[in-house]
Amino acid sequence: MKFLGIIPARYASSRFPGKPLVDIEGQTMIRRVYEQVKKSKKLTEVIVATDDQRIATEVLSFGGNVAMTSDTHQSGTDRCAEVIANDRAYDVVINIQGDEPFINPEQIDLLATCFENPQTKIATLVKEIGTPEELFNQNIPKVVRNTFGEAIYFSRQTIPFLRGVDQEQWLKKQTFYKHIGIYAYQVDTLRALTQLPVSILEEAEALEQLRWIENGYAIQTAVTTHETVAVDTKEDLNKILKLFFNK
Numbered sequence: 001m002k003f004l005g006i007i008p009a010r011y012a013s014s015r016f017p018g019k020p021l022v023d024i025e026g027q028t029m030i031r032r033v034y035e036q037v038k039k040s041k042k043l044t045e046v047i048v049a050t051d052d053q054r055i056a057t058e059v060l061s062f063g064g065n066v067a068m069t070s071d072t073h074q075s076g077t078d079r080c081a082e083v084i085a086n087d088r089a090y091d092v093v094i095n096i097q098g099d100e101p102f103i104n105p106e107q108i109d110l111l112a113t114c115f116e117n118p119q120t121k122i123a124t125l126v127k128e129i130g131t132p133e134e135l136f137n138q139n140i141p142k143v144v145r146n147t148f149g150e151a152i153y154f155s156r157q158t159i160p161f162l163r164g165v166d167q168e169q170w171l172k173k174q175t176f177y178k179h180i181g182i183y184a185y186q187v188d189t190l191r192a193l194t195q196l197p198v199s200i201l202e203e204a205e206a207l208e209q210l211r212w213i214e215n216g217y218a219i220q221t222a223v224t225t226h227e228t229v230a231v232d233t234k235e236d237l238n239k240i241l242k243l244f245f246n247k
Helices: 027-037 053-061 075-083 107-117 167-173 188-192 200-205 211-215 234-245
Strands: 003-008 042-049 067-068 092-095 122-126 142-145 151-155 175-185 219-223
Touching: 003 027, 003 075, 003 167, 027 042, 027 107, 042 053, 042 075, 053 067, 067 200, 075 092, 075 175, 075 188, 092 107, 092 188, 107 122, 107 175, 107 219, 151 211, 167 234, 200 211, 211 219
Parallel strands: 003 042, 003 092, 042 067, 122 219
Antiparallel strands: 092 175, 122 175, 142 151, 142 175
């Protein structure tokens, strides 16, 4: 199978405008993401998808591939779909977050293995939750899986709820998973997903993947042991500098 890695990147982030171009110890964030993704053993090609010429110019400056896309897209999924709209060269698209400058390429390769099963249409990663801080943090989406490893539901609330068990005992009684926001889709499935209207559950939780479940799509999951560190705010950037560069 041929896997295309797409890194959606937009300049107009509400919480951190221009973050793809922020300097992280001598390299822009988008360059660090791109070079990490290129280390994947599964990807045939990597493309940055952006609506901003400044980002495109930066990607080209370090020899990366870039595709200009519309500035009206509501999600990275829609941006990926535009890139692949008329391209029949790839079987699977992997949508990689553009704000994780130290993404582990092994996570990309793990996600790709989900498509060894020809029935897989969509796949994503999950990671076991190990601390109460993560478990009860409503900014961290949680996921419940069935016995086949498919996602049943995603929520910002802690799921499943353990009736009759004190919260401090939950991690001892149940394995909980958080969602790692990297997706892969068969190309035809990706095109179909962008035609679906916003769903009731998606609006309720503000989680795009619920639209797919609500419309009957199975989302295969794989369990990663690698942590991801995303940069959503300037405060997150400071944490990155401390974590990786002792700044």
